[in-house]
Amino acid sequence: xxxxxxxxxxxxxxxxxxxxxxxxxxxxxxxxxxxxxxxxxxxxxxxxxxxxxxxxxxxxxxxxxxxxxxxxxxxxxxxxxxxxxxxxxxxxxxxxxxxxxxxxxxxxxxxxxxxxxxxxxxxxxxxxxxxxxxxxxxxxxxxxxxxxxxxxxxxxxxxxxxxxxxxxxxxxxxxxxxxxxxxxxxxxxxxxxxxxxxxxxxxxxxxxxxxxxxxxxxxxxxxxxxxxxxxxxxxxxxxxxxxxxxxxxxxxxxxxxxxxxxxxxxxxxxxxxxxxxxxxxxxxxxxxxxxxxxxxxxxxxxxxxxxxxxxxxxxxxxxxxxxxxxxxxxxxxxxxxxxxxxxxxxxxxxxxxxxxxxxxxxxxxxxxxxxxxxxxxxxxxxxxxxxxxxxxxxxxxxxxxxxxxxxxxxxxxxxxxxxxxxxxxxxxxxxxxxxxxxxxxxxxxxxxxxxxxxxxxxxxxxxxxxxxxxxxxxxxxxxxxxxxxxxxxxxxxxxxxxxxxxxxxxxxxxxxxxxxxxxxxxxxxxxxxxxxxxxxxxxxxxxxxxxxxxxxxxxxxxxxxxxxxxxxxxxxxxxxxxxxxxxxxxxxxxxxxxxxxxxxxxxxxxxxxxxxxxxxxxxxxxxxxxxxxxxxxxxxxxxxxxxxxxxxxxxxxxxxxxxxxxxxxxxxxxxxxxxxxxxxxxxxxxxxxxxxxxxxxxxxxxxxxxxxxxxxxxxxxxxxxxxxxxxxxxxxxxxxxxxxxxxxxxxxxxxxxxxxxxxxxxxxxxxxxxxxxxxxxx
Numbered sequence: 175x176x177x178x179x180x181x182x183x184x185x186x187x188x189x190x191x192x193x194x195x196x197x198x199x200x201x202x203x204x205x206x207x208x209x210x211x212x213x214x215x216x217x218x219x220x221x222x223x224x225x226x227x228x229x230x231x232x233x234x235x236x237x238x239x240x241x242x243x244x245x246x247x248x249x250x251x252x253x254x255x256x257x258x259x260x261x262x263x264x265x266x267x268x269x270x271x272x273x274x275x276x277x278x279x280x281x282x283x284x285x286x287x288x289x290x291x292x293x294x295x296x297x298x299x300x301x302x303x304x305x306x307x308x309x310x311x312x313x314x315x316x317x318x319x320x321x322x323x324x325x326x327x328x329x330x331x332x333x334x335x336x337x338x339x340x341x342x343x344x345x346x347x348x349x350x351x352x353x354x355x356x357x358x359x360x361x362x363x364x365x366x367x368x369x370x371x372x373x374x375x376x377x378x379x380x381x382x383x384x385x386x387x388x389x390x391x392x393x394x395x396x397x398x399x400x401x402x403x404x405x406x407x408x409x410x411x412x413x414x415x416x417x418x419x420x421x422x423x424x425x426x427x428x429x430x431x432x433x434x435x436x437x438x439x440x441x442x443x444x445x446x447x448x449x450x451x452x453x454x455x456x457x458x459x460x461x462x463x464x465x466x467x468x469x470x471x472x473x474x475x476x477x478x479x480x481x482x483x484x485x486x487x488x489x490x491x492x493x494x495x496x497x498x499x500x501x502x503x504x505x506x507x508x509x510x511x512x513x514x515x516x517x518x519x520x521x522x523x524x525x526x527x528x529x530x531x532x533x534x535x536x537x538x539x540x541x542x543x544x545x546x547x548x549x550x551x552x553x554x555x556x557x558x559x560x561x562x563x564x565x566x567x568x569x570x571x572x573x574x575x576x577x578x579x580x581x582x583x584x585x586x587x588x589x590x591x592x593x594x595x596x597x598x599x600x601x602x603x604x605x606x607x608x609x610x611x612x613x614x615x616x617x618x619x620x621x622x623x624x625x626x627x628x629x630x631x632x633x634x635x636x637x638x639x640x641x642x643x644x645x646x647x648x649x650x651x652x653x654x655x656x657x658x659x660x661x662x663x664x665x666x667x668x669x670x671x672x673x674x675x676x677x678x679x680x681x682x683x684x685x686x687x688x689x690x691x692x693x694x695x696x697x698x699x700x701x702x703x704x705x706x707x708x709x710x711x712x713x714x715x716x717x718x719x720x721x722x723x724x725x726x727x728x729x730x731x732x733x734x735x736x737x738x739x740x741x742x743x744x745x746x747x748x749x750x751x752x753x754x755x756x757x758x759x760x761x762x763x764x765x766x767x768x769x770x771x772x773x774x775x776x777x778x779x780x781x782x783x784x785x786x787x788x789x790x791x792x793x794x795x796x797x798x799x800x801x802x803x804x805x806x807x808x809x810x811x812x813x814x815x816x817x818x819x820x821x822x823x824x825x826x827x828x829x830x831x832x833x834x835x836x837x838x839x840x841x842x843x844x845x846x847x848x849x850x851x852x853x854x855x856x857x858x859x860x861x862x863x864x865x866x867x868x869x870x871x872x873x874x875x876x877x878x879x880x881x882x883x884x885x886x887x888x889x890x891x892x893x894x895x896x897x898x899x900x901x902x903x904x905x906x907x908x909x910x911x912x913x914x915x916x917x918x919x920x921x922x923x924x925x926x927x928x929x930x931x932x933x934x935x936x937x938x939x940x941x942x943x944x945x946x947x948x949x950x951x952x
Contacts, residue, residue, distance in 0.1 A: 183211045187224050194232030194252075198243035202252050209256070213263040228256055233272070234301045235653050238585060240643070246650075250301060269303065273310055275657070277591050279318030279373060280311040281715040282663050286656045288686035295682045298646020299653055315719030316661070317372035322687045323666035324696055324708025325601055325680060326353045349668035350393040351400075353598055355702035357385070357666070358400035361579060365406065371593055372717040373661050380407045381577040384592035386584050386655050387599040388679075393668075394581055395531065397598075402530035407578040410534040413569050416542060417561060419535035421524050424448060425505060426558060431489070432496040433555055438468040445472075448527035449508070450485045451515035484514035500552035502543035509536065538568045584655045595659035600679035601667035604648055611636040645677065652679050687711035781823065782880040784813065785922055786864065788827045789878055790846040804828060830925045839876050839920075843868040854904045863902060865920075873910050875902050875917045884921035888934065895919065900935040 189209055191197060197205070205228075212226045230253075234246040253269070260267040275283055289295050290307040300307055326349040363369070364378040371378055387394060394411050401408040416422055424447045431440045442461065445452045452460075460482070464471040469489075476486035492508065499507070509521040516523035524532055546557050580592070611621040617636050623629040629637065656663065667680045674680060691711035699705035788807060792800045804827060808820040815823070830836060844867035851860050865876035877899060885891050899917040906915045917935065919928045 179207060179210075182208055187226050189228045191228075191230040191232070194230040195234050195237040195246060195249050196232075196239045196242065196244040197249070197252075199245065199248050200243075202248055206252070206255065213259040213265065230256075234304070235299050235307070235650055236588070238588065238647055238651050238654055240647050246298075246301065250303070253303075271304065273308055274312050275309050276312045277660055278309075278311065278657060279313055279316045279661055279715065281318030281320055281713050282656070282659050282661075283309040283311050284690055284715075285320040285663065285683070285686060285713055286653070288690045289656065289682055290653065292682070292685060294677060295649055295652075295686075298643075298649050313373070313719075315717070316715075317717030318715045319662045320687070320691065320713040321662075321664050321694070322680075322683055322691065322711040323664065323698075324706065324710045325666070325674075326350075326668040326706055328669065328671060329704055348396070349670075350391070351396045352702050352704055352706070353666060353668045354393060354397040354400045356698045356705070357397060357596055357598065358404050358406060359701045361401065362404040362406050371661055372721065373719075374593065375721040378594065379577065380579050382593040383579045383596070384587065384590070384594070384658065385579065385581045385596045385598065386587055386658060387581070388584060388602065388651065389599065390583060391599070393598065397581060399529055399531045401579060409578040409580050410531075411581060413567060414535065414538070415565065415567050416535065416538060417565065419532070419539075420528055421532040421535045422539050424524065425539060426561070428492075428508075429501075429504075429554055429558055432492055433558070435469045435493065436467045441468045441472075444489075445485060448524045449513045449515055449520050450488065451523070451527075452485065456481060488514050496554060499554075500543075500547055501554055501557040502540060502547055502552075504554065505543055506540060509540075542568075584651050584658075587658050588654060591658050591660055593659075593661045594664070595655075595662070596664045596666065597655055597679070598666050598668070600665055600683070601669050601674040603675045603678045604644055607637055607644070608640055611640055614639055649677075649682075652682065655679075656683075684711070687713065780813075784808065784823055785827055785880050786878055788823075789830065789864070789922075792827070792831060793840040793844070793846065800831060801828060826922055826925075830920065830922055833925060835927065836920070836925075838869050839865055839867050839874055841867065841869070844874075850902065850905050850909075852905050852908070854901065854908070859901060859905050861898075861902065861905075871912075872914045872916055873906055875899065875906060875915065876920050877902075877918075878920050878922060880922050882923050884923050884926075885928075888928070888930070891919070891928070891930070896930060896935065899930050903932070903935050 186208060189205065189212075191205060209228050212228060232249055234249055237244050237246040237249065257267050257269070278286075287308055290299050296307070328349055361380070361383055365380060368377045370376070371382065385397060390411065390413060398408055398410055417426070424444075427440055427443045427447065428449065431437060431444050435441070438461075442457060444450060445457055445460075446454075460471050460475060461468060472482055472486055472489075476482040492504075496504065509524075510519050512518060513520040513523050516526065521536060524536065542561065543557070546552070546560055550556055550560060609622065611617070611633065613619060614636065616639055617632060621633050621636050623633050665680065665683045667674075688711065691713040694710050694712035695707070696710050697705075697707040699707050784807075788804055792804060795803055801824075804824045805820065808815055808823055831840065844865060846865055848863040848866040849861070850863060853859065863875055864878045865874075867874040867876065877895070879895070899919070903915050903917050915932075917930045919930065921928065
């Protein structure tokens with residue numbers, strides 16, 4: 175370790191610790207170790223005079239990650255450590271208090287200060303260095319609002335009439351569902367009615383709203399459902415256990431039936447599920463008095479009764495392709511094709527039964543199917559076992575939200591902000607103590623007592639300290655939640671059967687609002703079934719600064735619900751061809767590489783490849799080395815050529831290179847295998863020229879041909895080759911304006927050159943379809 179620290183010290187001048195309040199003790203030990211030499215005296219100063227610095231940014235009030243072993247006390251201890259080291263080394267030390275808030279309006283900050291002025295709320299939030307919590311608003315004159323709604327209390331159970339028969343369906347009271355309905359209705363009313371954000375000079379948008387909860391409870395699901403029922407764009411929950419979602423459980427039940435049709439209970443679940451939708455009576459007809467499995471009963475009854483035939487055909491078709499389809503292919507098909515419960519798609523059938531909040535689990539399930547197939551054999555049974563063993567928890571990042579309402583935990587919102595913040599989970603408080611009491615300032619060893627009655631005095635004292643640290647973080651979590659709001663803050667909550675604790679978030683905010691707010695009557699009785707009314711508190715600060723116009727960022731983030739202009743226009747024609755034209759590898763009129771009945775084992779094709787490869791590389795070598803290099807190349811075992819064929823190919827290739835009439839084509843101003851990419855006419859071009867030579871004002875385009883026997887007159891040259899050279903000439907004429915482009919075919923069997931005249935290449939019959947040569951008319 176000293177050697178590593180020595181090497182590190184030679185390259186470190188500055189250390190920056192961001193989010194220092196969330197740094198755990200082990201991480202602080204690393205920082206202290208690598209910064210030790212910064213304060214070792216005059217010898218620690220670099221020769222160039224650089225001042226070595228330690229810069230830590232953190233806020234003890236926002237230390238909420240104790241499960242990662244973050245501790246505000248450790249942050250304070252390390253601050254004292256670096257202060258003493260800097261002062262001992264006579265270095266500059268500064269503790270900068272950041273009390274100006276660039277995020278929130280004065281109304282929000284006034285409420286925050288009022289909450290943490292009281293001693294009950296300051297414990298764990300204020301520190302020795304900052305005993306008083308005060309904020310100054312940078313956004314002076316901006317309108318802000320803080321509201322404390324009356325809590326939702328459980329409805330009083332109605333006394334049934336004596337001897338009344340239990341014939342009426344009674345719904346269970348859910349205060350959290352009622353609060354979710356009111357919040358969703360309020361957001362919907364803002365968006366539909368054009369509620370203005372005074373400080374921003376524009377209407378409220380879905381992306382302006384953030385709902386923060388302390389824990390992921392059933393309230394999150396209820397709020398997502400309520401928002402979707404009112405067509406309010408919502409990003410969904412930030413985390414979900416995929417296998418606990420009803421839509422996913424239905425798909426897994428169907429997969430289990432496809433693997434084992436004899437499983438009667440699973441088949442009954444599928445038959446009553448959203449994809450098929452049999453009634454209780456129909457299922458009873460199938461199951462009662464049957465002989466054999468439920469599947470055999472369904473097959474038999476489908477022969478006699480029309481009501482069971484759609485289910486029989488649907489399940490039978492799935493069984494037929496189960497063994498031949500990957501999981502994603504299987505589930506994507508059944509979600510996008512008709513099913514007995516819906517003649518359009520299985521997805522619609524599931525959403526009709528389970529509601530719009532089933533959309534997210536379905537999409538995530540298909541994504542998991544794709545992820546599985548990237549790493550595992552794509553069998554259905556393997557997928558079900560993998561999914562059940564993984565306990566797949568989907569975590570989605572909602573930092574931006576994409577113009578939708580965001581619902582997340584306070585821990586997940588750390589570092590984020592929103593113009594409007596709701597805090598609905600404020601009447602609950604932590605009550606669970608840690609099972610293991612880890613070492614702290616009062617005890618150096620871990621303590622564990624299975625039952626409270628078995629605790630001794632030392633354990634009891636340690637548990638009191640642990641509970642105090644838990645409650646202190648609970649109040650710091652409130653500070654983080656309150657300071658996420660930019661313009662508006664709404665504090666509300668639902669109450670269970672038990673009265674809330676005096677130290678819960680709602681009570682702390684209520685005591686503060688009594689000092690800085692004004693009473694306000696709220697009536698939510700008409701916004702949801704079993705609505706409620708009561709007195710709350712309100713703190714409002716009007717807009718006195720100049721109202722800014724909606725800036726470009728706000729306009730860009732605003733969702734545009736108007737139909738785009740291209741929606742009703744016909745789709746444009748696809749380019750011809752859909753892929754670039756490749757003259758070097760034309761796919762029209764291309765002769766077969768070899769005959770399937772031939773006896774040469776593709777020697778003609780191999781011969782052409784070898785000759786092209788040697789004509790590409792040998793011209794780069796001196797004349798004296800070409801002969802030996804040619805024979806070494808042909809003698810490689812990979813080519814599998816007998817000696818006589820090696821000698822034949824070497825003679826043919828070297829004859830081309832030694833021919834005096836071809837010397838200008840292999841001179842210093844020539845290159846082999848020149849790529850040509852561009853657009854000629856209305857066609858894309860992508861080709862490879864065998865040889866390109868520049869001789870004066872002439873550009874020579876050479877294409878090697880190894881055909882046997884070669885044609886001797888122009889009329890016998892295949893049209894395919896003429897079109898190839900026409901495409902090259904059309905492109906090079908545009909690349910080299912003012913130069914003469916001459917196209918030649920070099921027949922290696924001879925060898926001899928055959929020039930293709932320009933007038934021949936410009937003929938309409940020779941040009942590739944859709945392409946016009948320069949100067950030619952179509």
